[in-house]
Amino acid sequence: xxxxxxxxxxxxxxxxxxxxxxxxxxxxxxxxxxxxxxxxxxxxxxxxxxxxxxxxxxxxxxxxxxxxxxxxxxxxxxxxxxxxxxxxxxxxxxxxxxxxxxxxxxxxxxxxxxx
Amino acid sequence: xxxxxxxxxxxxxxxxxxxxxxxxxxxxxxxxxxxxxxxxxxxxxxxxxxxxxxxxxxxxxxxxxxxxxxxxxxxxxxxxxxxxxxxxxxxxxxxxxxxxxxxxxxxxxxxx
Numbered sequence: 001x002x003x004x005x006x007x008x009x010x011x012x013x014x015x016x017x018x019x020x021x022x023x024x025x026x027x028x029x030x031x032x033x034x035x036x037x038x039x040x041x042x043x044x045x046x047x048x049x050x051x052x053x054x055x056x057x058x059x060x061x062x063x064x065x066x067x068x069x070x071x072x073x074x075x076x077x078x079x080x081x082x083x084x085x086x087x088x089x090x091x092x093x094x095x096x097x098x099x100x101x102x103x104x105x106x107x108x109x110x111x112x113x114x115x
Numbered sequence: 116x117x118x119x120x121x122x123x124x125x126x127x128x129x130x131x132x133x134x135x136x137x138x139x140x141x142x143x144x145x146x147x148x149x150x151x152x153x154x155x156x157x158x159x160x161x162x163x164x165x166x167x168x169x170x171x172x173x174x175x176x177x178x179x180x181x182x183x184x185x186x187x188x189x190x191x192x193x194x195x196x197x198x199x200x201x202x203x204x205x206x207x208x209x210x211x212x213x214x215x216x217x218x219x220x221x222x223x224x225x226x227x
Contacts, residue, residue, distance in 0.1 A: 042202075042216075042218060042220065043217040045204075048213070056213050056214060056215065058214050058215070092157075102146070102148065103163075104160045105160075106158055106159070107157065108157060
């Protein structure tokens, strides 16, 4: 596979469930990102990892827990979510967050619905 | 605080030039990004500016003035496929690290 892949593409979960979103990039990049996109709201950057180290956490609630075991994989663990967390969750990668090479490649996203 | 403003919608004619403005307020400016997002698709990176001036990439150019807290995205020779939302985002350095904040986006409609 090439580019950035995300699984699952669609997820419906109850507020008491625990689930995980997975992102994998096949581009040899060192930085990975999680974004949230809700209807009629600006795109929100949630987390940034560079060389497996978290470099940004944009005040995201603790019910979202990121994990980056290596530069190719990024997870978002979800637990006790709220209906307002329903959104499109996008993963992206780039060569690095430093040095000015910021071109990011996005995955297709996971459409999450919390019931 | 941090704030990003850009127009909600713009309409332009195929073959014309359109300029999408973005103004921002940050305490520790560390770069400005422009993304394109077609309806139902993921955003695509267009440009990054961290120094004042114009960055040109094909039909698209992006300009930055840090002293004015101002950027614009210039699209030349508009095509119908340029109909999309254009997102301005600013990276801010604060004591705890970096934060990237997005504007609400400008929906561009290109008409024949």
